Amino acid sequence: MLSIKEIAKLADVCPATVSRVLRHPHLVSEEKRDRVNSIVKQTGYVPNNLAVNLRNTKTYKIMAIIPEVIRAYNNVIIRSMQDIAIEHGYSVLLGDTQSLQSREKAFADMARTREVDGIVLFCSRFPFDIDHTVDLATQLPPMVHACESTDMLGIPKVNIDNVAAAREGTEYLASLGHKLIGVVAGHSLTPSTESRLAGYRQAIDSANINYNPNLISTGNYDLNMAEEATQYLMSLRPRPTAIFAFSDEMAIGCLSALHKLKIKIPEEVSVLGFDGISYGPFLNPALSTVAQPLQQIGQACMQLLLPQLNGEPMQDCNRVLPHELVIRQSTAPAPVY
Amino acid sequence: MLSIKEIAKLADVCPATVSRVLRHPHLVSEEKRDRVNSIVKQTGYVPNNLAVNLRNTKTYKIMAIIPEVIRAYNNVIIRSMQDIAIEHGYSVLLGDTQSLQSREKAFADMARTREVDGIVLFCSRFPFDIDHTVDLATQLPPMVHACESTDMLGIPKVNIDNVAAAREGTEYLASLGHKLIGVVAGHSLTPSTESRLAGYRQAIDSANINYNPNLISTGNYDLNMAEEATQYLMSLRPRPTAIFAFSDEMAIGCLSALHKLKIKIPEEVSVLGFDGISYGPFLNPALSTVAQPLQQIGQACMQLLLPQLNGEPMQDCNRVLPHELVIRQSTAPAPVY
DNA sequence: CGGGATCCTGTAAGCGCTTGCATAATATTC
């Protein structure tokens, strides 16, 4: 592989001049500039960024650590983060952890090892092996904790109010006359799921509906699981008249199960999703959902990260963004028997 | 930020010893090993990988360059690539290009700048600014070209036989008695779309159906576009009795449009997708599709990349993997009037 | 025409790490 030295030799200048041609061309005479540029072009020379970044202690890379990149939910978030990052000269690398802690750590460590300048974390666990007996909080790399954030060493957070969002979703269903509202929840251990369950409970209680834990089915964010959960809910007597799925993707599984059972949506059973993914309007029936402000989430992540990348200290803040109930065709008043 | 020198000083050894403790602990006496380890732990020292990688000219990172990470289609591919990579000590970074050439190049250049060891390219364009008058093919970084590969400087390729796949899909529809088969195609410029259109054409011709270009609608891989295209196709007289969507995601858009038009699937119109995404069975009706061997694609990419990462020269090969027609509920014999 | 400003270029240090080599200390062998 070609190095700056060899280019320098070929162009009959010193390495410093080659570097200047590439980084600060105005400092170099036209003659040498042309000579160097033509050699660079001929040879296809590209500087070794490991060396450049080592020297400059800066990579202009941001790592986004995501449990399952593929979830439709991430789409707009990723896009908006990336657009802002690029505007500011950074690129975004995505790390798909498959919800495995080992991978979360591996990707997060790229910041401590200087391979990226900062990270945006969409997982709930703290991703570093740090001895908490020592005050190492100061050694945290630039980072933002999004969507699943708990209190964590003063790391800035981006969230929605999951409790309120789930409460409002549930209240909406209750206001349609539903008394038996099944829940298809996600990973039972994640903060967002916990909060949403709490919100559901609040709404149930204040609507004077009897809380029935049998109506709650936790699992993961998979379609399969949602389908099974729905079958189970539909086997109950009395049967729920509404299902609140804690993600739109799971809602698709609910719809699928209901179709197979020949249960009419929304006439017999209403389905409410969560997230606001772009598929929603295209489902049959179009999915009512508690929409997250996906674009704003991405933007907020960058707004909180960029100052840190510029050397400003971490601010312990929690940016809570507004959710929105989007009513389409999958929800309707509870059937009257 | 802590460097190896400071750790060395604190542990009262030389930097080389610290390095040895971290990389080849058996070379160091227990006494110093313990001393160094305890300092490392206390201080939370982590080696600067830019320096390590510069020194070792190796990063153990692979960049996967993907037009739109979010497409369900990528799910299994990414997962299988990543699993194999990790087995071999590599991690996979995902680059989402939003189909923008500038981003494809930016990510691909990370290999030439040594920030990653190799790349897997899921886009169709050549991602480097290389002067083709010079023989620079030899300077290509380790790479594999997947899913959208054309002949390109001897870069190993992973593909399915898109012509045959689309032909078989079309033949299947024709065998059900469909004579008017609409197509909702993807980006008109990508090799895969071109090949699939060619395969469609072959099947149409050999079934002695009159080829009608009006039935072909190209756009992108979006749901919206697919929905519009479907509306358009359904406005034609005589109306197509089948739609072949060149991705399952677009097929969702077709289903959605048909539902809105109250057209029965598959009684009045059959819908055939392409890809075999995991949503397929959960749609209403469950989607028939030409499935790609997604897991095998991911595996093949790694099988072709790993040898290159070990220094073996690029082999100009084209690994063509088998597709499979998966028949579910969205296709049926053409209606008889 | 001398002195200062301006422009250009090379020298060399250093970013943080790893490892070949040399040396020193210790163990092993006959």
Place this chain on the structure above:
DNA sequence: GAATATTATGCAAGCGCTTACAGGATCCCG
């Protein structure tokens, strides 16, 4: 107990790059 093998450690070079610094040309001005 001398010769040899083994083990442990430090020294220093070098991975490829950037930039502060200094020195040599060139120019401008009175």
